[in-house]
Amino acid sequence: MSDSAHPAVHPAPTTFIRKWVFSTDHKIIGIQYYFLALIAVFTGLALSVLMRLRLAWPAESWPWLEKIFPVGFEGGVMSPEFYLAMLTMHGTIMVFFVLTTAPQGGFGNYFLPIQIGAHDMAFPVLNMLSFWVTFLSMGVMFAAFFVAGGAPISGWTAYAPLSALGEVAGPGLGSGQDLWIISIALFCVASLLGALNFITTVLNMRTKGMSLMKMPLTVWTWFTTAILALLSFPVLLAAGILLLLDRLGGTSFFIPAGLVVSDTVIENSGGSPILWQHLFWFFGHPEVYIAILPGMGVASQLLSTFARKPIFGYHAMVVAIFAIGMLGFFVWGHHMFVSGLSPFSALVFSILTLAIGVPSAIKTFNWLGTLWGGKIRFTTAMLFAIGFVSLFVSGGITGLFLGQTSVDVQLHDTYFPVAHFHMIMGVAAIFGIFGATYYWFPKMFGRMLHEGLGKLHFWLTFIGVNAIFIPMHLMGIMGQLRRYAESTEFKFMEPLQPYQEFVTIAAFVTAAAQLLFLVNFVWGMFKGRKATENPWEATTLEWITASPPPHDNFGGRELVVNHGAYEYGVPGAPRDYVMQTDPPLESSK
Amino acid sequence: MPVAVAPPEVKPETEREDRVPGPGRPGGGSGSDTGSGRWGDGGGRRLRPDSYQLGMWLALASISMMFVGFSSAYILGQGTNSQWRAMAAPPFVWINTVILLGSSLSLELARRASAATELKRWMTVTCLLGAAFLFGQFWIWRMLADQGIYLSGNPHSSFFYLLTGVHGVHLLGGVAGLAYLTARAWSSAARIPTRASLNVTALYWHFMDGLWIYLLVLLFYWR
Amino acid sequence: MALALAILIWAIVLASVALFTGEFGWFPPQISEHGEAMDAQFNLTLIVVAIGFILAQVALGYYVWRYRDRSGARAVYTHGNAKVEVATVLITAVTFVTLAIIGQRVWIGLHLEDMPEDAVQVEVTAQQFAWNFRYPGPDGKFGKTATRLINDQLNPVGVDSRDPASSDDVVTLNRMAVPVNRDIRLTLRSKDVTHSFFVPALRFKQDTTPGLAVPGHFKALKTGEYEIACAELCGLQHYKMKGFLMVMSDQEFEAWLKERAEF
Known part of the structure; x- marks a missing residue:
């Protein structure tokens, strides 16, 4: 790279510590983020399996579980506080340490610089720092399991004043909640460092010829996600600081006057619980897009690659990505229709919310357009991308119910929204991560994953998640409330018990299927077939370099980009694909 | 807090003219046209903003969002909180403000210095003024505490401690960055601080200066 | 593979339709004055959602099967079609915003209308x-x-x-x-x-x-x-x-x- 606009290339590290632990190489950092997310996702999964166990058979005794969790399973039955602690930690771990880190910190870190022809991020040291702060944050979060009183029971949304009052309001709300807040604050700082790095890299580090409109859609989504993170995480950080001060500094930002908790008069005065909800959801809604946007980018990349067709409506896709991202800042109120928000502002939030359906519909339409007339190769990665589109439709379209003020009243805090957001920001986003893993694993580790095992993993997972979450919509309609440790207390929820059991069994099968992935992953790392430079015959820049790429990504080559990101099936081209760095075609102009 | 640390290694002297972004016309189609000569091009054209400058602007945007969060909490609290008792501005705040503005001025002088001795002198002055401000801030808190005005006292005093405290933490980072550059300016062995690192530190410092004025207006004049 | 995936996607559609139209349970019977309008709005939305859901999923299944890699076939080279794109925007925007506006009636009745004195x-x-x-x-x-x-x-x-x-x-x-x-x-x-x-x-x-x-x-x-x-x-x-x-x-x-x- 002789380009003088790039900062000097840092030399390849030689010691183990600098190479694998405190590395400034974006590829190593990406892998570190990925493994962090892997640990987090299996932890989160285990927690959800435990929760499902209690929901399906609330009175059943599991003596062997008491041996593992002597506190939570006294007498073999899971206590409600243990259930709520699982619930809080499942949500928090999945949202922050999986859905935020894997697509952005993991794949974004690894492939964003390569896909724009840079040899590293703009600020490598900052990049390293952002990973290690995330790591610290996860350590603090996991520590909450082991303090007196256990993990907090206030849910991943930590609504004040439940989260602000301390142990008087319930178990786990003492030091567990403190650690939760500190962890989230650290996570905010790490995300900010990452976000400003991503944005600067995209704006400043593109190689010659890589105009904005030639960037792969994955880069566009990582870029937009970084902007969302840059502007939304500081607000969560602010909220976290206020909450921590309320708990430890005696202030009353979120605690109103005149509270009496179990006959204990609370001395605080004059705060506003609604304020927490505003600040939290101002972050929380963009966070949904932080989780799902990279998945959309991956789906676009994969659909185009394996349908052997240019992406349908590239410009419209870019506009839609940006529109979704920016509209995402103006709809947080739809989480608060029944919270005592002004009814007028609810009207505005409702209409803006449904407006987000428009760019989402464009994306779906263009993915279908990309498949139309294609020549589809059914690799495991492609199966997950198609699954992503299907889940994106199923999960996204139910937002039309929840975005409407009047329909939301009945459905709010039932299993309906639970099914909705699990389908879209949980499962669809995870399908994006799986698709990306099967697609990029050869580049990251130099070996191929087992396709047969991968396909089995896909079929079981795809059937499984639909079996879990589609019935859950109906349970919500029937009135099943969320965050209930059991639904036996209420008559109107009684008919739901068979559904709970069905969903639990589907969840067990789906969870077990994830072990196939783990086996495939470990097998692939050590025993997989050696990967070639471009096993998928794809066009973007990561496929012109070795698998895995050398320290400076391109082995000192200076890249010149001549083509758009998705030039497949170009008439007159020598191959069925034209790589971005191929010389200009005579027939195309 | 986010990015107050010293700017890392800075590029050589020769490429510092490239601060002004070119006319940012969006790039062409997804076909195979060769974009060239505009900001969207990506190539070796020197039209892109300096990375550190850009990174700093982004960091400032992020810091601003945090204070937007605090401000909305403040405005909501002031409008709805029955326990709100407005406190008067401690007089020393104004002296402190002058100190902070002075530090911005001396940093500008350092940035425009043509000789190394001048640079050293003004950098040192800026550092000392920054430290003086922080010390003054600490002193103001002590004074308030002596008067019985605490963090948990009432919503307005909570906000006073919170906002000045978070600002102070950011400023502490700025002082650390300035101290690092000043040390480099004094040491004979190391290179003198480059213009780029000075520029980016100055940007941060002036922003914190402006933020301070904004906070004073919010705390004592916003009704 | 293509056919299996297509059939699975269609099966999911069928199962969902069966689940939502069959006797598998629904809202608890409603007893309030505003409840009927609320349920009606839900049903209206359900129709819109069902149309969108079925169209998209059936098309997805069909394309997956129809455009599988067959020897001799060549992918169509196109970058999209601006007219279709604009049409999608217009249709969805009009549908969604209309739906949102219709839905507000119940909300306004619940929250923004005066109560009689003798309540x-x-x-x-x-x-x-x-x-x-x-x-x-x-x-x-x-x-x-x-x-x-x-x-x-x-x-x-x-x-x-x-x-x-x-x-x-x-x-x-x-x-x-x-x-x-x-x-x-x-x-x-x-x-x-x-x-x-x-x-x-x-x-x-x-x-x-x-x-x-x-x-x-x-x-x-x-x-x-x-x-x-x-x-x-x-x-x-x-x-x-x-x-x-x-x-x-x-x-x-x-x-x-x-x-x-x-x-």
């Missing part, structure tokens, strides 16, 4: 993990309350007995009676953390946010006993926070209230 007033005070209901009594005025008077056993909402307006106030625990076919005006409060007052049969849900007195209203059209649940995570026994709404005739309601007042 029955009830104050709901939620606490961990019970519901307190207070009726103003014959004078139609709630007496003052004070935090320091609160005692979970003796005076759960802290009614100040020195206030003359409080002498005829009636406070009940977990049981709320209302007369049928009358407007009910609620004031929702909380003693400790955020709860949510949810009566599935009424199609009514409103958070009780501490520090706020949130207004709400409904009219029940059918007598009977209905469950009240807490819909916002409020702590350990959130799932046990149960109350009953008893909708009765005017006479029964008066008698019930009188009985409590004497108690």
Whole structure:
């Protein structure tokens, strides 16, 4: 790279510590983020399996579980506080340490610089720092399991004043909640460092010829996600600081006057619980897009690659990505229709919310357009991308119910929204991560994953998640409330018990299927077939370099980009694909 | 807090003219046209903003969002909180403000210095003024505490401690960055601080200066 | 592979349609004046959603099968079609925004319309993990309350007995009676953390946010006993926070209230 606009290339590290632990190489950092997310996702999964166990058979005794969790399973039955602690930690771990880190910190870190022809991020040291702060944050979060009183029971949304009052309001709300807040604050700082790095890299580090409109859609989504993170995480950080001060500094930002908790008069005065909800959801809604946007980018990349067709409506896709991202800042109120928000502002939030359906519909339409007339190769990665589109439709379209003020009243805090957001920001986003893993694993580790095992993993997972979450919509309609440790207390929820059991069994099968992935992953790392430079015959820049790429990504080559990101099936081209760095075609102009 | 640390290694002297972004016309189609000569091009054209400058602007945007969060909490609290008792501005705040503005001025002088001795002198002055401000801030808190005005006292005093405290933490980072550059300016062995690192530190410092004025207006004049 | 995936996607569509149209359970029967319009809006949305869902999924399955890699076939080289793109935007934008606007009628009726003067007033005070209901009594005025008077056993909402307006106030625990076919005006409060007052049969849900007195209203059209649940995570026994709404005739309601007042 002789380009003088790039900062000097840092030399390849030689010691183990600098190479694998405190590395400034974006590829190593990406892998570190990925493994962090892997640990987090299996932890989160285990927690959800435990929760499902209690929901399906609330009175059943599991003596062997008491041996593992002597506190939570006294007498073999899971206590409600243990259930709520699982619930809080499942949500928090999945949202922050999986859905935020894997697509952005993991794949974004690894492939964003390569896909724009840079040899590293703009600020490598900052990049390293952002990973290690995330790591610290996860350590603090996991520590909450082991303090007196256990993990907090206030849910991943930590609504004040439940989260602000301390142990008087319930178990786990003492030091567990403190650690939760500190962890989230650290996570905010790490995300900010990452976000400003991503944005600067995209704006400043593109190689010659890589105009904005030639960037792969994955880069566009990582870029937009970084902007969302840059502007939304500081607000969560602010909220976290206020909450921590309320708990430890005696202030009353979120605690109103005149509270009496179990006959204990609370001395605080004059705060506003609604304020927490505003600040939290101002972050929380963009966070949904932080989780799902990279998945959309991956789906676009994969659909185009394996349908052997240019992406349908590239410009419209870019506009839609940006529109979704920016509209995402103006709809947080739809989480608060029944919270005592002004009814007028609810009207505005409702209409803006449904407006987000428009760019989402464009994306779906263009993915279908990309498949139309294609020549589809059914690799495991492609199966997950198609699954992503299907889940994106199923999960996204139910937002039309929840975005409407009047329909939301009945459905709010039932299993309906639970099914909705699990389908879209949980499962669809995870399908994006799986698709990306099967697609990029050869580049990251130099070996191929087992396709047969991968396909089995896909079929079981795809059937499984639909079996879990589609019935859950109906349970919500029937009135099943969320965050209930059991639904036996209420008559109107009684008919739901068979559904709970069905969903639990589907969840067990789906969870077990994830072990196939783990086996495939470990097998692939050590025993997989050696990967070639471009096993998928794809066009973007990561496929012109070795698998895995050398320290400076391109082995000192200076890249010149001549083509758009998705030039497949170009008439007159020598191959069925034209790589971005191929010389200009005579027939195309 | 986010990015107050010293700017890392800075590029050589020769490429510092490239601060002004070119006319940012969006790039062409997804076909195979060769974009060239505009900001969207990506190539070796020197039209892109300096990375550190850009990174700093982004960091400032992020810091601003945090204070937007605090401000909305403040405005909501002031409008709805029955326990709100407005406190008067401690007089020393104004002296402190002058100190902070002075530090911005001396940093500008350092940035425009043509000789190394001048640079050293003004950098040192800026550092000392920054430290003086922080010390003054600490002193103001002590004074308030002596008067019985605490963090948990009432919503307005909570906000006073919170906002000045978070600002102070950011400023502490700025002082650390300035101290690092000043040390480099004094040491004979190391290179003198480059213009780029000075520029980016100055940007941060002036922003914190402006933020301070904004906070004073919010705390004592916003009704 | 292509056919299997197509069939699976179509099977998911069929199963979903069967699940939502068959006898697998639906909303609890509704008994309120606004509930019918709310359910109608849900059904209207369901139709729109079903059309979008079925079209997209069936097309996805079909394309997956139709455009599988077959020897000899060549992919179509196209970058898209601006006209189709614009048409999609227009159709979806008009549909979604219209839907949003239609849906607001019920909301406006619930929140932005004046209540008649003779509405029955009830104050709901939620606490961990019970519901307190207070009726103003014959004078139609709630007496003052004070935090320091609160005692979970003796005076759960802290009614100040020195206030003359409080002498005829009636406070009940977990049981709320209302007369049928009358407007009910609620004031929702909380003693400790955020709860949510949810009566599935009424199609009514409103958070009780501490520090706020949130207004709400409904009219029940059918007598009977209905469950009240807490819909916002409020702590350990959130799932046990149960109350009953008893909708009765005017006479029964008066008698019930009188009985409590004497108690």
